[in-house]
Amino acid sequence: MSKQPTPKDPQFEARVRDSFAKQTFMATLGARLARVGPGEVTIDLPVREALSQQHGSVHAGAVASVLDSAAGYAALSLMPEGAAVLSVEFKLNLLEPAVGVRIEARAHVVRSGRTLTACTAEAWAIDAAGHERLVAILQGTMMCLQGGSRTG
Amino acid sequence: MSKQPTPKDPQFEARVRDSFAKQTFMATLGARLARVGPGEVTIDLPVREALSQQHGSVHAGAVASVLDSAAGYAALSLMPEGAAVLSVEFKLNLLEPAVGVRIEARAHVVRSGRTLTACTAEAWAIDAAGHERLVAILQGTMMCLQGGSRTG
Amino acid sequence: MSKQPTPKDPQFEARVRDSFAKQTFMATLGARLARVGPGEVTIDLPVREALSQQHGSVHAGAVASVLDSAAGYAALSLMPEGAAVLSVEFKLNLLEPAVGVRIEARAHVVRSGRTLTACTAEAWAIDAAGHERLVAILQGTMMCLQGGSRTG
Amino acid sequence: MSKQPTPKDPQFEARVRDSFAKQTFMATLGARLARVGPGEVTIDLPVREALSQQHGSVHAGAVASVLDSAAGYAALSLMPEGAAVLSVEFKLNLLEPAVGVRIEARAHVVRSGRTLTACTAEAWAIDAAGHERLVAILQGTMMCLQGGSRTG
Numbered sequence: 346m347s348k349q350p351t352p353k354d355p356q357f358e359a360r361v362r363d364s365f366a367k368q369t370f371m372a373t374l375g376a377r378l379a380r381v382g383p384g385e386v387t388i389d390l391p392v393r394e395a396l397s398q399q400h401g402s403v404h405a406g407a408v409a410s411v412l413d414s415a416a417g418y419a420a421l422s423l424m425p426e427g428a429a430v431l432s433v434e435f436k437l438n439l440l441e442p443a444v445g446v447r448i449e450a451r452a453h454v455v456r457s458g459r460t461l462t463a464c465t466a467e468a469w470a471i472d473a474a475g476h477e478r479l480v481a482i483l484q485g486t487m488m489c490l491q492g493g494s495r496t497g
Numbered sequence: 498m499s500k501q502p503t504p505k506d507p508q509f510e511a512r513v514r515d516s517f518a519k520q521t522f523m524a525t526l527g528a529r530l531a532r533v534g535p536g537e538v539t540i541d542l543p544v545r546e547a548l549s550q551q552h553g554s555v556h557a558g559a560v561a562s563v564l565d566s567a568a569g570y571a572a573l574s575l576m577p578e579g580a581a582v583l584s585v586e587f588k589l590n591l592l593e594p595a596v597g598v599r600i601e602a603r604a605h606v607v608r609s610g611r612t613l614t615a616c617t618a619e620a621w622a623i624d625a626a627g628h629e630r631l632v633a634i635l636q637g638t639m640m641c642l643q644g645g646s647r648t649g
Numbered sequence: 650m651s652k653q654p655t656p657k658d659p660q661f662e663a664r665v666r667d668s669f670a671k672q673t674f675m676a677t678l679g680a681r682l683a684r685v686g687p688g689e690v691t692i693d694l695p696v697r698e699a700l701s702q703q704h705g706s707v708h709a710g711a712v713a714s715v716l717d718s719a720a721g722y723a724a725l726s727l728m729p730e731g732a733a734v735l736s737v738e739f740k741l742n743l744l745e746p747a748v749g750v751r752i753e754a755r756a757h758v759v760r761s762g763r764t765l766t767a768c769t770a771e772a773w774a775i776d777a778a779g780h781e782r783l784v785a786i787l788q789g790t791m792m793c794l795q796g797g798s799r800t801g
Numbered sequence: 802m803s804k805q806p807t808p809k810d811p812q813f814e815a816r817v818r819d820s821f822a823k824q825t826f827m828a829t830l831g832a833r834l835a836r837v838g839p840g841e842v843t844i845d846l847p848v849r850e851a852l853s854q855q856h857g858s859v860h861a862g863a864v865a866s867v868l869d870s871a872a873g874y875a876a877l878s879l880m881p882e883g884a885a886v887l888s889v890e891f892k893l894n895l896l897e898p899a900v901g902v903r904i905e906a907r908a909h910v911v912r913s914g915r916t917l918t919a920c921t922a923e924a925w926a927i928d929a930a931g932h933e934r935l936v937a938i939l940q941g942t943m944m945c946l947q948g949g950s951r952t953g
Contacts, residue, residue, distance in 0.1 A: 369549040370556035373525070397521040404522035405584045406565050410558020414550075432557045433765065434790055436588035436740055436892040438919045438940060440912040455938060456896040460764060461737065461792070463894045463938070465921075482911060482919070484892060484940040486738055486790065488765070585917065586942055588740040588892055590767045590788060592760040607786060608744040612916060613889065613944070615742045615786070617769075634759060634767070636740060636788040638890055638942065640917070673853040674860035677829070701825040702870075708826035709888045710869050714862020736861045740892035 350457065352383040354426040361386065361418045364429075368414060376411050378418070384454035386418040391447045392470075403443035403470075405481075408450075412437065412466040412483040415452035420462035420487035423454055428489050433461065435485030443480045445470040452483075462487045502609065504535040506578040513538065513570045516581075520566060528563050530570070536606035538570040543599045544622075555595035555622075557633075560602075564589065564618040564635040567604035572614035572639035575606055580641050585613070587637025595632045597622040604635070614639045654761065656687040658730040665690065665722045668733075672718060680715050682722070688758035690722040695751045696774075707747035707774075709785075712754075716741065716770040716787040719756035724766035724791035727758055732793050737765065739789030747784045749774040756787075766791045806913060808839040810882040817842065817874045820885075824870060832867050834874070840910035842874040847903045848926075859899035859926075861937075864906075868893065868922040868939040871908035876918035876943035879910055884945050889917065891941030899936045901926040908939075918943045 354360060358381045365371060365378045371388075374396065380387040388411045390396075390403075398404040413435055421430040452466035468481040506512060510533045517523060517530045523540075526548065532539040540563045542548075542555075550556040565587055573582040604618035620633040658664060662685045669675060669682045675692075678700065684691040692715045694700075694707070702708040717739055725734040756770035772785040810816060814837045821827060821834045827844075830852065836843040844867045846852075846859070854860040869891055877886040908922035924937040 364551045367549075367551040368556060369546055370559055373547045394521055395525045397519075399516045399519040400581065400583075404520060404562060404566075405587075406558060406562020407522055409561045409565070409589075410556060413558050413561070414556075429552065431552075432591050434588065434590040434738060435557075436586065436940060437561075438586040438911075438942065439584050440919055455894075456935070463896055465938070465940075479912070482921070482940060484894060484921075484938060486894060586890060588788060590759075590790065592767055607742075608783070615744055617786070617788075631760065634769070634788060636742060636769075636786060638742060668855045671853075671855040672860060673850055674863055677851045698825055699829045701823075703820045703823040704885070704887075708824065708866060708870075709891075710862060710866020711826055713865045713869070713893075714860060717862050717865070718860075733856070735856075736895050738892065738894040739861075740890065741865075742890040743888050 350384045350423055350454065352423055357383065357422045361422050364421065365418060370410065371414060374407060374410060381422060384419055384423050386415045386422065386452050388415045388450040389447055390450065392445055403448060405439050408443050408448060408468050408481050409437050411448065411450035412452065412468055412481065415450040416464035416466045416483060416485050417487050419452040419454050419464050423457045424489050428491055431488045431490055433486040433488045435483050437481055437483050439481050441478055441480045443468065443470050445472040447471050460489055502536045502575055502606065504575055509535065509574045513574050516573065517570060522562065523566060526559060526562060533574060536571055536575050538567045538574065538604050540567045540602040541599055544597055555600060557591050560595050560600060560620050560633050561589050563600065563602035564620055564633065567602040568616035568618045568635060568637050569639050571604040571606050571616050575609045576641050580643055583640045583642055585638040585640050587635050589633055589635050591633050593630055593632045595620065595622050597624040599623050612641055654688045654727055654758065656727055661687065661726045665726050668725065669722060674714065675718060678711060678714060685726060688723055688727050690719045690726065690756050692719045692754040693751055696749055707752060709743050712747050712752060712772050712785050713741050715752065715754035716756065716772055716785065719754040720768035720770045720787060720789050721791050723756040723758050723768050727761045728793050732795055735792045735794055737790040737792045739787050741785055741787050743785050745782055745784045747772065747774050749776040751775050764793055806840045806879055806910065808879055813839065813878045817878055820877065821874060826866065827870060830863060830866060837878060840875055840879050842871045842878065842908050844871045844906040845903055848901055859904060861895050864899050864904060864924050864937050865893050867904065867906035868908065868924055868937065871906040872920035872922045872939060872941050873943050875908040875910050875920050879913045880945050884947055887944045887946055889942040889944050891939050893937055893939050895937050897934055897936045899924065899926050901928040903927050916945055
């Protein structure tokens with residue numbers, strides 16, 4: 346957590362961006378891949394009516410979706426060339442209503458193993474004045490797939 | 498779990514259906530409220546390209562979204578008149594790729610308290626031949642809001 | 650979940666009992682391995698003062714400990730000969746105070762993969778009259794280790 | 802997370818230490834309350850044979866126990882006078898075998914609400930040379946009980 350991890354694949358950013366572009370669901374949500382670093386990924390989700398739950402804030406599932414993708418790509422950024430990533434599990438705590446102009450999902454790798462990677466992620470709601478509030482936190486496990494076949 | 502709980506509000510189904518209709522995000526996903534019983538809710542999600550992750554199956558976030566809504570409404574079905582529901586937290590294990598023609602999210606209440614309700618939910622992927630496979634399980638906590646104000 | 654899984658190792662029960670006997674912590678808790686079936690394990694924990702939290706009920710950590718061991722051994726019962734098991738992660742919801750004369754931790758396998766196994770488990774508190782109450786539920790992931798080396 | 806929270810009860814440390822002293826299970830484990838700050842608690846667990854799982858490292862349940870207590874007391878430190886704390890749920894990811902001379906469980910409050918408090922906690926394994934490794938992370942919810950009665 347404290348030190349910057351070294352990516353095994355120098356092309357990690359291109360690999361993450363290519364995979365994100367194939368996640369049609371991210372386009373459906375209107376989510377954008379903002380930042381890709383080694384073991385760290387940020388996804389930006391503009392808030393709009395189409396993402397609402399019954400009280401007008403962003404649905405917990407939409408927040409979970411960008412946190413999960415951010416965590417998955419943070420994990421993928423440290424995996425070797427040719428690897429793919431799958432979510433094994435994640436847990437989300439919802440702290441405040443997700444309201445504002447956009448949600449930023451910021452994920453980082455806590456431990457990167459050969460098969461499994463543990464990640465945490467935070468969702469921040471940003472209002473029109475640029476003020477940020479932490480609205481959700483995620484803790485999850487990602488799995489490395491080699492050669493396209495699931496190893497789990 | 499074993500015995501059928503008694504709803505406090507005889508109008509529970511109408512209340513759940515009204516609230517679901519206000520979740521714009523469910524319409525964005527194309528999800529439909531299939532069944533509402535006391536402490537039990539099923540949501541149906543037709544599979545389509547717009548919900549995909551990078552390998553073509555339904556994104557874990559879309560699966561999480563319908564499981565979370567199903568769990569929240571299972572909880573709401575047992576809450577008193579005038580109450581609203583919020584997700585406190587949930588945990589999702591992804592067991593198999595979510596592929597098929599539709600996903601069924603089936604939630605039920607495990608324990609219903611005055612403030613907090615614990616739920617579990619299962620996501621089943623159903624193929625064109627009607628065969629079902631369990632693809633994800635959720636365990637989570639919902640909170641009862643009285644008079645529109647958050648009590649937590 | 651619905652059908653009885655077939656264990657890969659006919660000696661699964663002996664293997665589980667041998668491993669349990671090596672968990673010194675289970676002896677420290679006073680826990681006993683009650684039942685070992687294919688994909689299903691029950692651990693019995695007599696309630697005593699040494700396991701209490703500040704209000705007199707059994708500490709959530711003691712409940713978590715027997716649920717985690719039960720889940721791990723349910724997973725191990727379906728793993729091939731020579732395999733070992735490690736907990737990857739688990740999530741616990743505490744539903745009621747764990748009071749009574751004993752706690753029964755009942756775990757079963759939801760999906761058994763080559764590397765990862767998903768399990769759920771329930772903790773039931775049983776009073777002097779034999780009445781049972783569900784006090785906690787667990788959902789978690791176990792990992793198969795082949796040849797003694799961690800694959801994750 | 803970034804700024805130091807202000808405790809509602811100036812006697813928070815004494816209140817936490819009194820409650821910890823009543824957790825008989827912490828004495829059974831051999832755990833000690835090391836540090837109590839506003840919204841931050843550290844528990845120290847000397848490693849010994851009595852806490853082992855089948856491969857000789859500290860059992861995940863023992864690690865969970867000190868993380869849960871640390872998280873609960875971090876939450877209690879910010880609660881008003883007369884309040885008590887209960888664990889609602891927690892999720893644990895196990896990153897590395899918990900081996901060494903002692904385990905330090907470090908918890909802090911992420912969001913403190915009137916009824917619910919969200920916490921995260923880390924377990925660090927410390928070897929004889931004083932080197933630290935992160936072995937587990939927890940994310941959970943604690944509940945405030947007023948006047949001794951459960952509000953959930």
